[in-house]
Amino acid sequence: MDVVISSPAVLLLEHDITIRYPLAEYLRECGYKVFEASSAEDAGQVLGALASGLTAAVMNLHSLSDANSFDFAKRIRAEQTTAQIFIVGTADAAADRVARLCYAADPTRSREQHKQHLLDHLMQLHAETLLKN
Amino acid sequence: MSEPDQKIDVRDRPVVLLVEDEVMIRWAVAEALRADGMLVVEASNAGEAIDAVMGGIRPDILFTDVRMPGHLDGIQLAAFLEASLPGLEVIIASAYFQREDLKFHVNFVSKPYDPKNVAKKIADALKA
Numbered sequence: 365m366d367v368v369i370s371s372p373a374v375l376l377l378e379h380d381i382t383i384r385y386p387l388a389e390y391l392r393e394c395g396y397k398v399f400e401a402s403s404a405e406d407a408g409q410v411l412g413a414l415a416s417g418l419t420a421a422v423m424n425l426h427s428l429s430d431a432n433s434f435d436f437a438k439r440i441r442a443e444q445t446t447a448q449i450f451i452v453g454t455a456d457a458a459a460d461r462v463a464r465l466c467y468a469a470d471p472t473r474s475r476e477q478h479k480q481h482l483l484d485h486l487m488q489l490h491a492e493t494l495l496k497n
Numbered sequence: 498m499s500e501p502d503q504k505i506d507v508r509d510r511p512v513v514l515l516v517e518d519e520v521m522i523r524w525a526v527a528e529a530l531r532a533d534g535m536l537v538v539e540a541s542n543a544g545e546a547i548d549a550v551m552g553g554i555r556p557d558i559l560f561t562d563v564r565m566p567g568h569l570d571g572i573q574l575a576a577f578l579e580a581s582l583p584g585l586e587v588i589i590a591s592a593y594f595q596r597e598d599l600k601f602h603v604n605f606v607s608k609p610y611d612p613k614n615v616a617k618k619i620a621d622a623l624k625a
Contacts (some may be wrong), residue, residue, distance in 0.1 A: 367521070381545045382552035385538050392531070399524055402541040406520040413521045 369417045373397040374465060375440075375447075377407045377423040383455045386486040387422075387462050393485075394466040394478075404428045404436060411443055418444040422461050425453045459483060510536045511623050514556035516546045516574065517590075518565045526560070529612035533620060543569035543577075550578060558586040558619055562608075564593060575603075586622045590615075 374396045378384035381402070388398045396419065401407035407423070421440050425433055437449050450461040463479035473481070513535050517523035520541070527537040538554050540546040542565045550556070559578055561571035569577065575587045592608035604622055606615060 381538070381540055381549045382554075385549065385554070388539075389536075397528075399520070400539045401520060402545060406541060409520045410524075 366415055367413050368415050369397050371395065371397045372419040372469070373399065373414075373417055374419055375399045375401060375407060375410055375421040375423075377401040377404070377421070377427050378458065379403065379424065379427040379429075380455075383458065387458060387482070390482045390485050391462055391465065394469045396465065396469070402427070407436070408439075411440065414444070416444065418447040420448040420450065420461075420465055422450045422452065422458055422465075424458060425451055459486075510534060511558065511619075512536045512538065512554065512556045513619060514538050514540060514546055514549060514554065514559045514561075514578075516540045516543065516559070516561035516565070516571065518542055518562065526612045526615050529616040530619060533616045535616075535619070541565075542567040543571065543574035546574055547577065550581065555582065556585065558588065558623060560588045560590065560615065560619060563589060563591040586625075588615075588618060588622060 372395065374391050376384060376388050376391070376398055378387065379402050384400055384402070388400050391398045399410045401410055404427070428436060433451050437451060440447055440449055452458045452461060459479055459482050463475050463482055466478040467473065467475040513530055515523060515527055515530070515537050517526065518541050523539055523541070527539050530537045538549050538556065540549055544567050546561070559575060561574055563571040565571060571589055575589060579585055579587060588604040588606060590606040590608055590610065606618060
């Protein structure tokens with residue numbers, strides 16, 4: 365599969381689905397196409413499928429597992445020359461980078477506001493889904 | 498860019514738990530479902546799907562592949578989640594089985610499939 369994307373796109377590598385899902389959903393609300401990867405292998409498949417056009421990669425260091433994060437970042441830099449690369453170690457840091465990307469898409473809201481909004485969404489998603497039952 | 502002020506109201510949008518280990522197939526199906534207004538939770542295996550449910554996600558429908566890495570296959574996952582979430586709709590997808598191979602009633606899709614057809618089948622299952 366060779367995917368050509370017209371919208372800004374983000375590769376999100378996070379092994380914890382309860383963190384990845386709200387981060388990805390917020391990025392989509394900000395207008396990004398999001399490729400969700402739960403492992404370095406998944407992320408490699410996404411990179412292999414994308415012709416170009418990745419805006420950013422947000423990757424949890426711990427999700428890379430055995431993959432060398434520096435080598436992986438070099439691969440992204442080589443294949444997606446304009447992509448911003450964020451390697452993070454915590455969910456809070458991931459939320460911060462996602463807020464930065466959403467600020468780039470919507471500068472009417474500050475980065476701090478985006479981050480707070482994202483954290484509110486995270487809480488809301490969990491609360492709403494719990495309320496459903 | 499869309500306006501991020503709009504809150505995600507999961508009560509008004511069907512929640513699909515999509516379980517597929519092939520990341521680009523999963524992405525293509527998820528995008529087709531999102532285009533139809535569904536909220537899609539993407540899981541790469543049964544363990545992640547269970548983590549999502551344990552983390553508070555309450556899907557209306559499970560769409561799962563059968564053969565995946567990990568301790569549970571898609572049929573075992575469906576049985577586990579159906580027991581945990583009464584009323585959960587389930588659709589099984591497989592390249593290895595055909596509907597007639599299954600000795601019990603289940604919504605079934607043969608692989609390879611067209612993501613748009615999957616989206617229609619899921620929408621139909623949710624209306625039923």
